[in-house]
Amino acid sequence: MLRFSTAGESHGEALMAWISGLPAGLPIDFAFMDRELWRRQQGYGRGGRMKIERDSAHFIAGVRAGQTIGSPIALRLENRDWKNWQQAMSVTDPPGDAARPVASPRPGHADLAGAIKFHLPEARYVLERASARETAARVALGALAKMLLRELDIEVLGHVIAVGGARLPESTPVTWEGLRALAAKDEVLLGALDPTAEAAMKAEVDRALRTGDSVGGIFEIRARGLPPGLGSYINWDERLDAELVRAMVSIQAVKAAEIGGGVWAATAFGSEVQDPIHYDPGPHRFQRPSNHAGGLEGGMTNGEEVVVRGYLKPISTLRRPLASVAFAGREPVKAAYERSDVCVVPAAAVVGEAMTALTLARAVLAKCGGDSLYELRRNYQAYWRQVREF
Ligand code: EPS
Numbered sequence: 107m108l109r110f111s112t113a114g115e116s117h118g119e120a121l122m123a124w125i126s127g128l129p130a131g132l133p134i135d136f137a138f139m140d141r142e143l144w145r146r147q148q149g150y151g152r153g154g155r156m157k158i159e160r161d162s163a164h165f166i167a168g169v170r171a172g173q174t175i176g177s178p179i180a181l182r183l184e185n186r187d188w189k190n191w192q193q194a195m196s197v198t199d200p201p202g203d204a205a206r207p208v209a210s211p212r213p214g215h216a217d218l219a220g221a222i223k224f225h226l227p228e229a230r231y232v233l234e235r236a237s238a239r240e241t242a243a244r245v246a247l248g249a250l251a252k253m254l255l256r257e258l259d260i261e262v263l264g265h266v267i268a269v270g271g272a273r274l275p276e277s278t279p280v281t282w283e284g285l286r287a288l289a290a291k292d293e294v295l296l297g298a299l300d301p302t303a304e305a306a307m308k309a310e311v312d313r314a315l316r317t318g319d320s321v322g323g324i325f326e327i328r329a330r331g332l333p334p335g336l337g338s339y340i341n342w343d344e345r346l347d348a349e350l351v352r353a354m355v356s357i358q359a360v361k362a363a364e365i366g367g368g369v370w371a372a373t374a375f376g377s378e379v380q381d382p383i384h385y386d387p388g389p390h391r392f393q394r395p396s397n398h399a400g401g402l403e404g405g406m407t408n409g410e411e412v413v414v415r416g417y418l419k420p421i422s423t424l425r426r427p428l429a430s431v432a433f434a435g436r437e438p439v440k441a442a443y444e445r446s447d448v449c450v451v452p453a454a455a456v457v458g459e460a461m462t463a464l465t466l467a468r469a470v471l472a473k474c475g476g477d478s479l480y481e482l483r484r485n486y487q488a489y490w491r492q493v494r495e496f
Pocket of ligand 1: 116159187233236237238242444446
């Protein structure tokens, strides 16, 4: 069973990531992992922090001579900004004058509920772990999942559909060539497939920058090469669509997720929504002329491309803060402000890819098992043979 978790505070010494259940013998592409981490740091509208950090993962356990050995993998990602926070975030010493308290909770952030829940005097403690800095560790783990999926010819990539009110036209073709070219870019603006739409998205970020506001958006993740039958309708907690939606909404600031044409489907007729089934004796025997289901029917993959969308609310730290209440004294004040991003939709898309890859890798391993890559590949190929013979 593939299990993973992360640890680390935004301005603490480092982020840690842990994953168990990857088969032995998986070659590690170190350059690819660093490239994925770099991709997450890009995008127009990031704050000053991204000028400080250069994320790179350092393996501590689970890898020998460039390959997994079947034991848990542990990774460490340095927080370069820590040097500016050593006193404030010291593990041993009280922070004294360097405490940098978050004195009033920011609406939309974890600050207030977190402080109440953990019985804390202010929200610094909450911010540090609730921060999306944590997603760097998830992207490192997602890179490992992508390496595993790549061995099975499964590919996962994403792109940005909307930033604020600027949206990719429905008619924009979404091809794998296009998605690969987007992921290979050395300069990332907003991660959209269409330059005109991307310019309109940039104008939305500029508007938020001008007015001290923030802006959200929508990203889409696609996965190709999956066999039908991953996930299951047998039990509620084995439904892969539910796992994917959970994975998306677990990303900081993502407030909704959608499989295929999910939101539109709720207002359309059944005859428009369901994807008809055709049969052809060739290699692609069961065919679907459309994919409104986003590759998932009955909680299982159906062999079509998996399409998942994440909807981000605008970042909750605002340069022009909203009304709040001081933790000390409870008097009305403006919400706390500290350096923040204005738009993180392209970064969230990279995190969405990572979470999708981890979720799909777990589903593949649940279906086909295998303690080694050799055994997994054998089981996986045998299942594909069974699918083709059906
Ligand atoms: C974040 C606030 C900003 C972001 C941070 C997430 O950090 P800081 O407060 O240090 O300026 O840059 O994101 C990252 C550091 C990152 O690596 O994505 C927040 O409060 O969520």
